Amino acid sequence: MNTLRIFSKIILESPPIPVVLTSVRFKYVEKPPNGVNYRRKIHYPEKYTIKPLDVTNLAGRHPVTGKLVIKGLGGGIKHKYHWIDWKRIGPKEGPPLEERVIKIIEDGCRTANVALVASGQKLRYILATENMKPGDIIKTSGHIPRIPVRPNEGDAYPLGALPLGTQIHCIEKYPGLGGFLVHAAGTYATILRKADKRVIIMMPSKKEFSLPEICMCTVGRIGNIEHSSIPIGSPNRLRELGYRPRSGLWQRKTGRHGRKIKPPPPVKLIQADDKDEEIIQLTFKGKFVKTLCAQFHY
Numbered sequence: 001m002n003t004l005r006i007f008s009k010i011i012l013e014s015p016p017i018p019v020v021l022t023s024v025r026f027k028y029v030e031k032p033p034n035g036v037n038y039r040r041k042i043h044y045p046e047k048y049t050i051k052p053l054d055v056t057n058l059a060g061r062h063p064v065t066g067k068l069v070i071k072g073l074g075g076g077i078k079h080k081y082h083w084i085d086w087k088r089i090g091p092k093e094g095p096p097l098e099e100r101v102i103k104i105i106e107d108g109c110r111t112a113n114v115a116l117v118a119s120g121q122k123l124r125y126i127l128a129t130e131n132m133k134p135g136d137i138i139k140t141s142g143h144i145p146r147i148p149v150r151p152n153e154g155d156a157y158p159l160g161a162l163p164l165g166t167q168i169h170c171i172e173k174y175p176g177l178g179g180f181l182v183h184a185a186g187t188y189a190t191i192l193r194k195a196d197k198r199v200i201i202m203m204p205s206k207k208e209f210s211l212p213e214i215c216m217c218t219v220g221r222i223g224n225i226e227h228s229s230i231p232i233g234s235p236n237r238l239r240e241l242g243y244r245p246r247s248g249l250w251q252r253k254t255g256r257h258g259r260k261i262k263p264p265p266p267v268k269l270i271q272a273d274d275k276d277e278e279i280i281q282l283t284f285k286g287k288f289v290k291t292l293c294a295q296f297h298y
Contacts, residue, residue, distance in 0.1 A: 052080030076242030079108030098140035160213030
């Protein structure tokens, strides 16, 4: 008992942690969260509209503090933004919802083309597929039949309603989220197999995702396929696209340090020579042969 009393009075104290002070100066910069766009800020109205929306170019700066977050952005041609309706909602029973393609336009704020579709009095924008043209009828349905459907390009169905090997885009990550995956021009995902009310798809990066079969998607490949094969061509073209030079190899001359004027070289006087050209006459009267041995007899 005495030993227990002795040990109960002992207080274990950890040794003090040494603190090292350094004179290194550093600036802490917060990492931008995923999904935040520091290139432009879009002014969304309260209600959906097909009218082009106003855009404020941020040039890589924080929209509130104004501090530079991402270098290399800024300038370029100003573009309006077309509001895309990412949710393709269709009836789960009965005939599918039919919409007509009115026109296909180019959007400067994205790589893919945009299609204006109409159903009754409702107009909205969606991403245009490879072979979509004005006048086409596209369908949207939320029903999963026992036998897979035979869809057309631009139709929207759940993943479980489509056959294996179908090319799709604008895929929902969760049911009801809206088109979240595969938005870039010329890209598509492929349905590989189905297992336990889930569908395995292969992304453009060759990764495989397993998603619920009730997630909506759009059939076909996104249009504007030649976008990735068009070269930039010049630094000026890159400036038009909204990228600033990232090195000192090319900088626009601002005149800050003046001009470096070099004197031109002296004028070179070119005159015609009046002297007659010297005529060279050969004096050898013998016969020329092909070999040196026969010529000089050695």
